[in-house]
Amino acid sequence: KPMRLWGGRFEGGPADALTRLSVSVQFDWRLAPYDLLASRAHARVLHRAGLLSEDELDRMIGALDDLERACKAGEFRPTVADEDVHTALERGLLERLGTLGGKLRAGRSRNDQVATDLRLYLRDHVRTIVSRLVELETALMAQAEEHAETAAPGMTHLQHAQPVSFGHQLLAHVHAFARDIDRLRDWDRRAAVCPLGSGALAGSSLPLDPQAVARELGFDSAAPNSMDAVSDRDFAAEFLFCAAMVGVHLSRLGEEIVLWASQEFRWIEMDDAYSTGSSIMPQKKNPDVAELARGKSGRLIGNLMSLLTTLKGLPQTYNRDLQEDKEPVFDTVDTLLLVLPAVAGLVSTMRVNTAKLAESAPDGFALATDLAELLVRKGIAFREAHEAVGHLVVWCQVNDKTFDVLTDDELIKVSPHFTPDVRDVLNVAGALASRKAHGGTAPDRVREQLASLRDDVDDQ
Numbered sequence: 347k348p349m350r351l352w353g354g355r356f357e358g359g360p361a362d363a364l365t366r367l368s369v370s371v372q373f374d375w376r377l378a379p380y381d382l383l384a385s386r387a388h389a390r391v392l393h394r395a396g397l398l399s400e401d402e403l404d405r406m407i408g409a410l411d412d413l414e415r416a417c418k419a420g421e422f423r424p425t426v427a428d429e430d431v432h433t434a435l436e437r438g439l440l441e442r443l444g445t446l447g448g449k450l451r452a453g454r455s456r457n458d459q460v461a462t463d464l465r466l467y468l469r470d471h472v473r474t475i476v477s478r479l480v481e482l483e484t485a486l487m488a489q490a491e492e493h494a495e496t497a498a499p500g501m502t503h504l505q506h507a508q509p510v511s512f513g514h515q516l517l518a519h520v521h522a523f524a525r526d527i528d529r530l531r532d533w534d535r536r537a538a539v540c541p542l543g544s545g546a547l548a549g550s551s552l553p554l555d556p557q558a559v560a561r562e563l564g565f566d567s568a569a570p571n572s573m574d575a576v577s578d579r580d581f582a583a584e585f586l587f588c589a590a591m592v593g594v595h596l597s598r599l600g601e602e603i604v605l606w607a608s609q610e611f612r613w614i615e616m617d618d619a620y621s622t623g624s625s626i627m628p629q630k631k632n633p634d635v636a637e638l639a640r641g642k643s644g645r646l647i648g649n650l651m652s653l654l655t656t657l658k659g660l661p662q663t664y665n666r667d668l669q670e671d672k673e674p675v676f677d678t679v680d681t682l683l684l685v686l687p688a689v690a691g692l693v694s695t696m697r698v699n700t701a702k703l704a705e706s707a708p709d710g711f712a713l714a715t716d717l718a719e720l721l722v723r724k725g726i727a728f729r730e731a732h733e734a735v736g737h738l739v740v741w742c743q744v745n746d747k748t749f750d751v752l753t754d755d756e757l758i759k760v761s762p763h764f765t766p767d768v769r770d771v772l773n774v775a776g777a778l779a780s781r782k783a784h785g786g787t788a789p790d791r792v793r794e795q796l797a798s799l800r801d802d803v804d805d806q
């Protein structure tokens with residue numbers, strides 16, 4: 347007869363269809379280490395409350411330690427008959443302790459237990475995710491350092507706009523990931539509240555000490571409202587948002603890498619270790635890592651929508667719907683831990699085609715703004731300068747010329763403002779260096795930006 351935590355008032359067993367619907371151990375088993383951690387803290391609080399003798403506590407802790415060892419060694423496994431991780435672990439405890447094993451459940455419900463386990467699991471895994479994000483930032487920053495002076499076409503609307511430092515563009519992505527890290531750190535402050543002691547919903551009549559349990563488990567405080575504590579999944583939804591935002595940032599970087607690696611751009615060459623081939627076309631080298639980063643953002647966003655939809659409309663307090671919180675959370679953690687190292691590897695091993703970037707940086711009359719701003723410095727209204735440079739662009743297009751090959755006569759013919767000295771600003775290096783105010787693409791500013799980002803990473 348399968349062991350259940352709630353057999354007493356039932357005659358006969360549950361229907362197979364119910365069991366199959368209700369069982370969660372196939373996915374919540376990964377909470378086992380956290381459930382055991384919380385169990386040890388709970389055993390100690392029962393002891394302090396006078397509900398477990400010294401000897402009983404020792405045997406309880408010994409059995410929990412042994413159970414943990416057996417779980418790690420794969421000797422103890424959940425069976426299909428265990429409804430969830432809590433049921434499986436109580437079975438393991440009973441196998442080791444007999445009746446004494448049944449004492450641990452006093453003052454505790456799966457409702458406060460599962461909410462505690464999931465918070466412990468997430469706080470732990472968010473630390474790992476942050477480390478992976480830092481590794482990706484580090485990879486982007488190393489390339490940015492290499493390419494602070496590398497001129498590249500800067501784009502808006504995917505059209506050549508103004509030349510930029512390629513390092514500046516890479517650091518733009520680092521800032522996005524830095525905000526993600528900041529969000530995850532801030533998330534932890536709100537996640538650091540411990541539900542244990544809330545029981546099913548109303549707290550416990552036993553003299554437990556939720557604040558002490560909270561401290562022992564590394565939380566900042568115990569939940570101030572037992573009803574909120576067992577039904578609150580804000581921490582899970584907020585984590586899924588933070589992760590979805592990481593996904594969006596990975597997707598945008600992935601999209602750029604796909605473009606950069608294309609024949610039309612040829613800005614980068616991917617390392618063989620981070621590209622894939624085709625089963626039919628022998629010449630192919632495909633950016634699958636970048637595409638999967640882009641593609642998997644879909645499930646990260648979906649997981650957030652899934653949980654928000656589960657939560658909306660739930661009355662207080664615990665409802666079984668809440669069991670649906672785990673798979674989206676686990677899937678998001680797994681997805682990030684798969685994608686982040688692959689993208690970091692792709693970025694750190696890609697070779698940047700500086701010659702191609704430099705050659706195309708001025709394309710599309712990308713220095714037009716520099717020309718207009720030169721006229722402004724000479725006292726001409728920007729409106730007029732904009733107009734004059736626009737005419738020059740059209741003249742060049744009609745005559746199939748670029749700015750850099752124009753003669754003095756040709757310049758003057760289009761507008762009397764275009765005296766020979768305008769040529770001084772018609773070079774890409776000058777254009778980059780001139781954007782030297784805070785936040786601009788001048789290589790010196792890019793290096794400062796990099797230093798400050800590195801300081802932030804070191805502080806983390």
Ligand code: ARG
Nearest residue numbers: 370430456457460666668669
């Ligand atoms: N597996 C359940 C969950 O994930 C554990 C809590 C079950 N509580 C209950 N009263 N049925 O939410």
